[in-house]
Amino acid sequence: MQQKVFHVLEFEKVKEQLVKHASSSLGKEKAKALIPSSHYEEVITAQEETDEAAKVLRLKGNAPLGGLVDVRATVKRAKIGGLLSASELIEVAGTLYAGRNMKRFIEKMVEEDIELHHLPELAEKIVLLIDLEKNISQCIDDNGYVLDSASDTLKGIRQQLRTTEARVRDKLESMIRSSSATKMLSDAIITIRNDRFVLPVKQEYRGSYGGIVHDQSSSGATLFIEPQVIVDLNNILQQAKVKEKVEIERILRLLSEEVAENSQDILQNVYCLAEMDFMFTKARYAKQIKGIKPAVNNTGVVRMFKARHPLLPEDEVVPNDIELGTDFTTIVITGPNTGGKTVALKTLGLCTLMAQAGLQIPVLDGSEIAVFDAVYADIGDEQSIEQSLSTFSSHMVNIVDILDKVDEKSLVLFDELGAGTDPQEGAALAISILDEVYNRGARVVATTHYPELKAYGYNRTGVINASVEFDITTLSPTYKLLIGVPGRSNAFEISKRLGLQEHVINMARAQMSDERNEVDTMIASLETSKKSAEHEMIEAEKIRKEAEQLHYELQQQIIEFNQERDALYEKAERKAEEKVEEARQEAEKIIHELRKLRKDHNAQVKEHELIDARKRLEDAIPAFEKSKKVEKKEPAKQSFLPGDEVKVISFDQKGHLIEKVSENEWQVQMGIMKMKVKEKDLQYIKRPKQEVHERPLATVKGKDYHVSLELDLRGERFENALLKVEKYLDDAVLAGYPRVSIIHGKGTGALRTGVKELLKSHRSVKNTRFGEAGEGGSGVTIVELK
Known part of the structure; x- marks a missing residue:
């Protein structure tokens, strides 16, 4: 790099x-x-x-x-x-x-x-x-002061220091408090000079205290004198300080040696x-x-969803989808200045560098980055006065250097390729340079003003045009990247909105070739078609998700119904077993009493006693409550026709006949679910009037619908997704659901792992598992709630 x-x-x-x-x-x-x-x-x-x-x-x-x-x-x-x-x-x-x-x-x-x-x-x-850490902590405090407890010797020396210093201060204090002190001292304080205790004595009274003069004031009126009576004590104090210094050095030496070991x-x-x-x-x-871990490949494929430039404020930058390396390896972005072309270029390059440096990038989950041997960029005006290079020359020097090194493992970014020279020559050079880099197998994104390059993407496989959207009504760019649609200048529309007279604009249009006008018209049509297609795709995706959700909820309800039915069966079996066990115990008791009667009466048991015992045995037979069976009315024989409204008896659901699939079987539409049903399981309701309705079936949620049985997190950012999971689990618990599904997709696995960790510690979660093959596999987590 x-x-x-x-x-x-x-x-x-x-x-x-x-x-x-x-x-x-x-x-x-x-x-x-x-x-x-x-x-x-x-x-x-x-x-x-x-x-x-x-x-x-x-x-x-x-x-x-x-x-x-x-x-x-x-x-x-x-x-x-x-x-x-x-x-x-x-x-x-x-x-x-x-x-x-x-x-x-x-x-x-x-x-x-x-x-x-x-x-x-x-x-x-x-x-x-631990021993080294403890030894240092016991000898030195957090401020770097060697403690008395570091050694017994140091403790003794410091005790001597404190005692001697106290004696010195006592003697000096007595001097200060004497009647003559006020007259002879400049100030009634004890001070230190040359690390020894002294008094500030007036010049004319220097002989009154004797001792040693250590300093004087700047005016010479005050002398700092060590009185003779404390000279010996100060000497003792100095000797103790020397001993303290030696002992501290010895302690530090021992600790230093332990660090060395x-x-x-x-x-x-x-x-x-x-x-x-x-x-x-x-x-x-x-x-x-707000970055995520992208998937990484070494095949040159780049897929970035809602990519943002990491250095721009989130509320100011427009996220863009950028894809490269699958159906096409070269993107040519055309359009006017200040539209966001360079930002899109830098976003791709910078996110690639960040990902290869191990940094997460500001994109949506599921994005993918390729590892390139080198990233080359020719961006910005690098005109050099010192080197006598024009804008065109400086760009060309850089491009020559790129062409010397580029190969199939390179990402190349060209900004305003061929700019700074004659438009025809610049466009020809731009096409030639793009061909050279493309033929070497590199991944290329280039921005340009030249209209000639709009046709470049149509004439070569593996190359696609792109542009940055421009809003004519507001005369401003939207900064949204449109891949597959070449850019146009919009000069006439902008001039018209700014007040340029119509006849001037018409004369300008007349100066342009028919081919150029047709190209601009085609581009405008493409932009409109792309917007319409994107809107319809969003709506279709929304309807598809709702249909899938309804289908899934219906399946879940059927599963829960079957589970509840099985649970009732198990409960009934347990109750029956308990009653049978009670009957067996009663029978054993009766037999025991009969044997006792026979023994007590020497086998002479009277008839009424036997009748009584038999009656008790009959009473011991468990009596089960018979569930009231709903008498099924045989449906009246009716010839069915496609479109008839029927009731599927086994599901107790209404539906419509679609077609007859065999002699005694029909395909039935129940909501969004289609299934094959035996004719004997169908009950005729009515036949609709013969009118043609060309409206699609609407997916309507019931009025009592509150919480879905599943939460779809695909396309969500990581932090938002986890917040949604927590709120959804609380809602599901309040709704009384025994289990729910969380759809996180497979992607890089980051979202799936994060959801799994959150569920592991959530108070309302009893158990979790990945979905079965028919439930979405590892892209879905099934959550059993407490």
Whole structure:
């Protein structure tokens, strides 16, 4: 990848935003050094790492990286025998704490069955150095002060220091409080000079205190004198401070040696934590731009749905669908300036660089990015006065360089190809350059003003025209990319709306060739047809989804009916078994009593006793309540005709006959569902009047309809999708549904995994599974509610 391309496509600005999300200087260093990879496996791994960190942030909110500092230089200095300062040792302890905290955090997530791969691998490499961390923390506080508890010797020295200092202050305080002090001292305070306690004495009274003069004021009127009576005590104090310094150095030396002994493990911890920090840096940036993990391929196929330029505000940029590498490998975008052509070009290039650098991109789920060996871009006016290059020359220098290197694994972006020279020659050059790059197999997107290039897409396979939509009524671009429709200048329409006289416009039209007018008319017709087709497609898709939903709900109701019926059967069987068991026990009791009677009366059992026992046995036979059967009326013999309204007896549903499929079987339309039904299962209702109705069947939801049995998340952004799932589950529980379906599609699997994780911890979810083959497979999750 060329550094120049990073500048042209503003990849460096993306890195500047990325750096702001790092938790430590280690993460910032890696973010600043980030470059896209051209190796497919590396890109896959980098995307997985970012997505894994984003998953942790979604579930836990943050990662505990507090205390992490770049201590590599410090550890290396200790390794060669250097003495570390107290503050440097505290930084080492903080980094050890960060490693221990992060390791425990990741291990806990694994214990919770959260599916992670890369983070646990890094956490496993972190070495716990609890003893070293504890030793440093016990000797040095958070501010870098060596504590008294660091050693008994230091504790004794500091006790001596405090005692001696107290004696010095007492003596000086007594001097200050004396009657003569007011006259002889400039100020009644104790101060320090040359690390020794002194008094501020007036010049004329210097002989009154004796001792040593350490300093004087700028005017010379005051001398800072160490009185003779405290010289010895100050000497003792200085000796104690020297001993303290030596003892502190000894303690720091021991701790430095311990750091040196564990230097390899500490550096390994720093490496692992730096990788983790960088992963979470990318994940936080992805959250900021609402990015997702795209699918990655090495076949040159690009599919980006609702792609946004990551550096433009979300509420200002118009999302566009960009597809390249399947039916066509070259896109030529034509149209006027300020329409958004260059933004579309940069969006494709920058999103490609970001994806190859392991960053998530602002597109919809299901988007796909190709890994290219190189991305080349000729964008903007690079005129150089110093090099005496015109706009055309500067572009051509860049294009020559691109043509020297481009191959089938390249993405090439040309902005205003052939501009800056004679229009005819520029158009001819543009076509020739496009042919050359196209023939080498590269993926190409080019913008141009030249009308000659509008025919380029029609004359070559694998090439398609595109334009940016322009609203004539508002005289402004909509910035929406229209693939398959070439652009037109709209100069006449704009001039007319701005007030240019009609006859002037007509004269201008007369100057144009018939062929050019026909092309403009054709383009206008294409734009209108495309808009109409898109609108009709949206409406058709909406109707199709509603039909699928109704069909699915009906299937679910039938399934639930069958399950409820089976449950009632099971309940009835259990009740019957209980009654039979009661009867058996009663019979056993009666037989036991008969045997007892026979034994007690020597087998002389009277007739009335036997009759009574038999009566009890008969009473023991369980009596079951007979369910009231609805007498089925035999339907009157009626010859059926297509279109008849009938009732399907087994389903208790009304429908219409479509056609007879066999001797005794009809195809019946029940709502949106068609099925074959035996003629004996049909009951004639009525025959419609012979009128022709050409209206499509409307899908009408019942008045009691509140909550659907399924939630379709396809096309939703990740964060919005999870919010919808939570609200939908609450609504489904309130509606009393035993189970619902969530359609998330297959795509990259990011949405499916996110939904699965949310369901795993939701309070209302009893069980989940993927759909069967007839239910949508792994693109659907069936949720059993509590």
